[in-house]
Amino acid sequence: MTFTDRTALVTGAGRGIGKAIAESLAAQGVKLICVSKNPASCGGVSDAINAVGGYAVARAVDVADGPAIESAAAELIKEFGKIDILVNNAGITRDGLLARMSEEDWNAVIQTNLTSCFHWTKVIGWPMCRNRWGRIVNISSVSGIMGNAGQANYSAAKAGMIGFSKTVAKEFARRNVTVNVVAPGFIKTDMTADLSDEIPKGVTDFIPMRRFGEAADIANAVQFLASEESAYITGQVFTVDGGMAM
Numbered sequence: 001m002t003f004t005d006r007t008a009l010v011t012g013a014g015r016g017i018g019k020a021i022a023e024s025l026a027a028q029g030v031k032l033i034c035v036s037k038n039p040a041s042c043g044g045v046s047d048a049i050n051a052v053g054g055y056a057v058a059r060a061v062d063v064a065d066g067p068a069i070e071s072a073a074a075e076l077i078k079e080f081g082k083i084d085i086l087v088n089n090a091g092i093t094r095d096g097l098l099a100r101m102s103e104e105d106w107n108a109v110i111q112t113n114l115t116s117c118f119h120w121t122k123v124i125g126w127p128m129c130r131n132r133w134g135r136i137v138n139i140s141s142v143s144g145i146m147g148n149a150g151q152a153n154y155s156a157a158k159a160g161m162i163g164f165s166k167t168v169a170k171e172f173a174r175r176n177v178t179v180n181v182v183a184p185g186f187i188k189t190d191m192t193a194d195l196s197d198e199i200p201k202g203v204t205d206f207i208p209m210r211r212f213g214e215a216a217d218i219a220n221a222v223q224f225l226a227s228e229e230s231a232y233i234t235g236q237v238f239t240v241d242g243g244m245a246m
């Protein structure tokens with residue numbers, strides 16, 4: 001994949017899928033801004049990237065806090081001159097059947113997974129348009145495509161990311177800024193730890209490949225969508241799920 005003098009900001013880069021995305025882009029020579037909630041988690045990833053000859057900085061930003069995102073993004077654009085690649089990956093779950101779901105759990109999931117995309121994309125996307133080059137990749141979920149019992153908040157947020165991405169893809173297309181979505185299926189990370197440690201009988205029956213994916217499987221798709229080679233692809237949803245959502 002070709003990356004020429006590119007800087008990327010990856011949210012949720014402290015662990016799991018975001019860490020794999022940050023490390024895979026850094027290995028291609030991309031400068032990395034690793035964002036997560038806990039400074040030790042994004043700091044550990046940026047240290048690891050710098051230790052193997054890459055370039056990374058860490059920023060602790062709570063993506064559920066819109067004004068904090070907008071001020072951090074504006075400062076980072078000033079500091080780096082430009083941000084070419086934005087990966088909105090930070091996310092949480094607060095699962096429960098609708099009848100028992102609190103408004104607090106609804107709001108927390110919508111804020112962290114969906115509203116965060118609005119804020120990062122608004123502040124970082126316009127300078128990309130002015131530069132006439134940009135790649136935005138939003139990490140949704142097969143839950144946003146198929147629905148999933150116990151995840152009304154999460155499925156709504158992840159489906160919202162798809163509608164949001166298609167709209168922004170249309171708004172930014174003439175400026176050479178693409179916006180695509182990667183929708184993972186079950187991937188082995190902390191988020192699925194209680195499932196993947198001892199995969200309950202029946203979960204993999206829904207996955208044609210009969211196994212969970214690795215964070216690197218998602219990072220590989222993101223790397224392509226962030227590269228020069230994906231220039232004519234925008235507004236698309238790529239499911240990376242071992243065939244589950246087909």
Ligand code: NAP
Pocket residue numbers: 011012013014015016017018035036037038039041042061062063064089090091092112113139140141142183184185186187188189190191192
């Ligand atoms: P994970 O292992 O739980 O990691 C989540 C990352 O998001 C962490 O780095 C965490 O920061 C960060 N984060 C959470 N809340 C945040 C907040 N308020 N502010 C800033 N950062 C925050 O999750 P994952 O499995 O890698 O998931 C990554 C993305 O893929 C999520 O959007 C998730 O919905 C999506 N996804 C995952 C799966 C799966 O099977 N794993 C499937 C479909 C979609 P700290 O490290 O600082 O805590």
